[in-house]
Structure formats: structure tokens, C-alpha cells
Amino acid sequence: MKAPFDLIADRYDESRGGTERGERFASVIADLFDDEGPILELGVGTALVGGALAGHGYQVFGMDISAGMLSHARDRMPGRLALADVCRLPFRNESLAGCYAIWMLHLASDVSVALAEVRRVLRPGGRLVVVPASNRPREDAIGRLMFAMQTKLLGEQSQKGGADELLQLAARCGFTLAGRRELVQSYQHAPEAMAREIETRNFSSLQDVNEQQWHEIVLPTVAALRALPDPVKPIDRTTVHEAVILTPAHAG
Template structure:
């Protein structure tokens, strides 16, 4: 991804927090990052609205963030004043060995070239520094909403359905000289109505939907929306649990 006048996430910046767990999720993920990353300045790759970065700053951590979406950074500015930059993760605008730790939540797969982004991270990490990545979660889920959405994603992405997942991340990280040193589960429990998910899909709130064409939308996406609305009590929120992973990577000697 490169910095440009309009980035895909500009279109959903005003509703991103509501659709991604809000402040509660930010605090939860920040707690894990605080534990896994050592003392010293931190860099968030794809800081977005700074839900996580802002929560870390409230814990007293020194956090900077970069993103290519000016729209998302408009919200991040209030949470990390003076600590954000419109920049590409493949071309980080920092000196070598600037950070004790870097982290990325649900975004590394969106880089235009993940190996180049990983090389940029290696450059800005201090000796002994860590990179913590929460990959995109493309695993099947047991609840009815999750099953329908997962089936849609697999049909849309085909062989790319592992894109952004832990398996792909670890393969690329190893090639780029990183070694996995830790791994933590991040269970996220929340309530979500089937009809609310249908509306999120209609608004293309997920990166995999940004460029879906008319034919795929008619044959794959619209039937998923219809099936979600056909579930019993579609407007009533139901309990859901998603298990994310925090993968700790360190540059190999």
C-alpha cells in the first residue's frame, strides 16, 4: 500500500470503531501488547483510528503510529496527538533502530509487499526488539453468523483464503529472517445481530469486499446477506466469540 489521496479505509473510517469492538477491544489488545513488548518506544503499523495505540498511551507507553488512510488518521489524531504519520509500512519514515517494539493488528496482509514491510520493520527495530502481529482471522467459526461469513470469504478469495492468516505470516516471516518466539490467544466475546452483520457487508466494511465486482456480489455476497437476514430473530444480538492470535516474532541472529 502506498500513501495516496484516497485509501480504501477512508470510506469506513467513521464507523470503523463501532464495527471492530470499540474501546473495549482496544483496551484488551493493548493489555496483551503491553505484556509482550519490552520497555521503550513502540510503533504501530497501520494504526488506523488508534484504538490500540491510544489504549497503550493511556498505560504510559510511548507509541507512534503510521497509516496510509488519512481518514482513519483523522480519528487517531485525538488518541495519539503528535504521534502519527501518513506513511507506508514498506517505507517507514524513521531512523534505524528507533523502536523497542513494533506491532500490527489485522493489517500486515494489506501491505503492498509483506516481505518489504518486514524488512522495514527489521531496520527500525532495536537489537532485541520484537514484532507482534495479530493476523487476519480467516478461520471457520461455530456460530451461524460466522459460518455464513466464512463460506462467503472462501468463495470470494478461493486459494487466497489463507491470505493474512497465521500460516501465511509465519512462512513469510521465516523467509525474511524472523523467528516465532511466543504466541497468545486473544478471545474476543461480544454480541452481534445477524441483520447488523448483513448491513456491515452491504457497506463493504471489510477489506475483502472493497473491490468485489457486480457478478461476484450478485452470486456470492447478496445470497450471504439474504441468509443472514433469514436467520431466526435476525435483529436480536447474540453472543459470539472470536479467537484471535498474537504472534511474537524476533529477528533471527
């Protein structure tokens, strides 16, 4: 049975900023862990971040439910990957110094179970770093159109997976907040490129869109992107994310 990200594995790197973006995130993650024990990336994908973090000298393992994504990760993290579900981690109790998840924890079938699993495998004093995925408006032409589309498609679900929801679940699962770090990324993206990514359903939220939603919500967004001035010219974009740093309560 194919995982949703199997469908976009071959073009994932190109559409998500490639190795440069992975290196930027790895540099931030590296500042949040020490180098005295193994670290697990939850939902490692193609190992853009994990491979770069390993390049910083960290002992990094990765797991993902998508065999397609892992097929691209092998070259970056050979011998350190597992096809597994975040709700059933293939690691012993208290065997890891840290775990991190970037834009993926909300995709777990049960986030509370996933958090409990992470708590189980973390050593006392270990850390879980989560970059939550949430549908935030961005102040550029592409961002405004994408926010409107996602909000219409997902309704209340478009706000699921944010930091506030994570902190509530984490507290119930035995974690305490150790800190928060804002991550600002500046890059360029062309409206036409975004239109093509939508047409190829290069986002997990588009893979189950029905025909009516596609014609009434998605296609008008594609048309609006192509109607922007000079749509093939990349425009400046800024994305603000937040890293939430959690420690198991038993860490003291």
C-alpha cells in the same frame, strides 16, 4: 488517491467493537513489551489500540496509509502519527523497541519488504508482534455464513495472511519466533447488524467486489443473515486470534 480504508473510516470504530475492544487488545499487547522504549503500531487506523496502549504508559507511535483513518486517530494519539507506507517506515535504523500489527500486515503491497523495514527500525532485542488475519470458520450462525461468503469471494486468497505463512516469510527476512499467544474474544452481534455492515461494504474485502459477485454471493448472504431466527437480537460470538511474537535474528 484514496486508500481503501478511507471509505469506512467514519464508521470503523462502531463496527469494530469500539474503545472496549481496543482496550482488550491493548491489555494483551502491553504484556508483550517492556516500557523502556518507543513502540510503533503498523496500520494504526483510528488508534483504538494505540491510544489505549498509550494510556498504559507506553510511548506509542502510529503510522497508516489512510488519511481518513488518521483523522480519527489524532484525538487519541496527538503528535505521534505519520501518514506512511509500512514498506517505507519513516524511522531511523534501530530506533524502536517494538512494533506490532493487528490484522493488517497481509495488506502490505509486499509483506517481505514490510518485514525487512521492521527489522531495520527495531533495536537489538526488539520485538515484532503480529496478529495475523485469516479466514477461520466460527461456530455461530453469523460466522458460518461469513466464512462461506469470504471463501467464495476470495478463493485461495481467503487463507492468505495466516500465522504459518507469516512464519515462513519472517524466517526469510531475518526473524526468529519468540512465542505465540492465543487471544480469545467473546462478544455479541446481531445478524441484522452484520447484514447492514455488508450492504455498506464495511469490510475491505467487499470494496472491489464486482456486480456479478455482489448478486450471486453477497446478496444471498445478506438474505440468509436476515432469515436467521430473530435477526435483530444479538447472539453470542467467540473469536480466536493468535499473536505471533518475533525477534530479529541479530537480537541473539
